Amino acid sequence: MTAVLPEVGRGREQEPLPQPARRYRLSKLDNKVSPYLFVAPFFVLFGAIGLFPLLYTAYVSLFDWEVGADDPAFIGLDNYRTLFQDAQFWKALFNTFSIFVLSSAPQIVVAVAIAALLNENLRARTGWRMGVLLPYVASLVALTIIFGNLFGPQYGLVNTVLSAVGISPVDWQASTFGSHVAIASMVNWRWTGYNALIVLAAMQAIPREVHEAALVDGAGSLRRFFSITLPMLKPTLIFVIVTSTIGGLQIFTEPKLYEPSGGSGGGAEHQYQTVVLYLYQTAFQGLDLGYASSIAWVLFLIVIAVAGLNFLITRRAVR
């Protein structure tokens, strides 16, 4: 006979050890959730001030929506239909690309040249390097107003100098090309030094051994620049081109303040009105939010298309 011993309640063994398990579950939760919590602020903020306006803009673009109007009428895609037949929009798009090309192309060439110079053994090297960044530090608005004065058609300094050396003065506001050059020069003035520093950083990352090997093979400095430096700068150059594309397609302040008394028309015949400026004029002078929203969305798609193109080129270049 075996004695059946009554089970002794030994709490410690019977209870399912709650403390460690909870801790375990918590820590598992911690592992799973915390990363999301840590990145959440960005997405919450982005959702509130990025994604929501983006989607709401798409919604507004389907209405004939005037600022402060009580009852906007739903008109479907009419705003987009009007937009594609709007000569002023196409003109603005042309101006935007024209100013973009006039500003980005020379800017990148000059930035690489400046970077190459800064990469040499200069006296007071840091001083020079910081110096090229100064235009970037200066206020964009002040810069634009000063350039607007310099390029004044009748009493501006640029025309005075041109006349002094016997070149006939240019109407920097009336002429399409002249105004684009003037505005592109503001962009170049501000961004060349900034891009030069980025290129310079990339140049310094190029291994010395490659240069030394080329030197041993008897390559001159020009040959080394074109055969080693430039190819190895390619990824950086493409980054610079992409960022200036995105910035360039959204250029606003320079044409807006080029002639401050001229409103947002971008010249008497919109000869230097960019897409964003047209958007601004439509929204805040015409008070036509629906139409302005459709401009914003078309511009968004254009920026995506152009940046997507750049992305493809980047992949090929890096490979």
Place this chain on the structure above:
Amino acid sequence: MRQRWVSVLICAAVSAAATTACGSGGASQTPDGKTELTIATFNEFGYEDLFKEYEAAHPDVKITQRKTGQGQPHHQNLFTKLGAGSGLADIEAIEEGYLSQVMAKAGQFNDLKEIGPKIEDGRWLQWKTDAVTTKDGKLIGYGTDIGPLAMCYRKDLFQQAGLPSDPEGVKALFSTWDSYFAAGDQFIAKVPGVAWFDSAAQVFNAMHNQHKVGYYDRDDKLVVETNSDIKADWTAVTGAVTKGQSARLAAFSNEWNTGFKLGKFATKTCPSWMLGVVESQAGPENKGKWAVTDAFPNGGGNWGGSYLSVPKQSKNAKKAAELAAWLTAPDQQIKAFKAKGTFPSQVKALDAPALLEQTNAYFGDVKAGALFAVQAKKVTAAQYKGPKDGEIQETVFSPALQSVEQGKNADEAWRTAVQGAEKAAK
């Protein structure tokens, strides 16, 4: 990599879509317990000293002025913040060119008959008040100033051209627009390098404002193309431009300012408020050269003039209305007139000795008050302004005239202007 690009793209698009709208919902109480009243004005209202006076009489009130250089950005801000529902000052100035747009949104402004203090009957010229009263009888604004037109001219340059230069003698030149442009032909033939007027738009706007019907008829129908008066003005002004009478300086631009300093044009259409502008732009070095006469081609005219309104957004609407009512009383408006030449719209003020005896030292001690009072009486009624009147003037017709000054064919520019007006009015 891919994901980063997506977020870069989205950010780029967002910053493309988002445009500057900077709100400033100010506290209505200062730390020391005073009520802060904000008042948003543009150009020069001449209220700076009046604010001090009001603050001295009302120790519980602190006045903050938000001053904008030009009418356009001021009203742009006004409409944006009306739409946003917050951020406006307690008192917002409204220029008459934008009045119709405001009247279309009258529901967002306080009825000053309801919240304002009791105001004596007939304080303002009748047409001034009529324009700011809604169809159901609500008063949206208190009249501040009007802009009776006279003609400013450079005495020294007139002498150089062999034209009469005393205020009486020049009146014949300024009797009609035909005689005005004929004198211009004479002038530019004699004085090379100096134009007859500053900018085509400045002359055109003055001509245009003389007509009973402007861009709109009273049913708010756009009549730009059918109103023969507008086309006649256009033809006359662009004709003068082609002959070289215009200095081709866009009004209020830096180059326009320089044009004043260098004396690049001989006449200027001068509503009363322009005297202050001429003085500050031409500067002390040109003192005594500018004169003004109580004549204007084709009679009189009115350009500009404003109202003070109290938007429903205001947290201190009652106190704001009190301040606005005080500022627009005849006595105060005369002081503002003395300070900056803003011409009063108050009937009593028009006959006040202080106004009639007021002189302007910069314009050779001319009795400016009496002069503009005479000009004001030549105005019969203010032109009816349609919903997009201000926009058509500033973003359609002025740029179109500028394009003619920059060499565009006048007929082509006219077509552009008509299309632009139709687009704006749509």
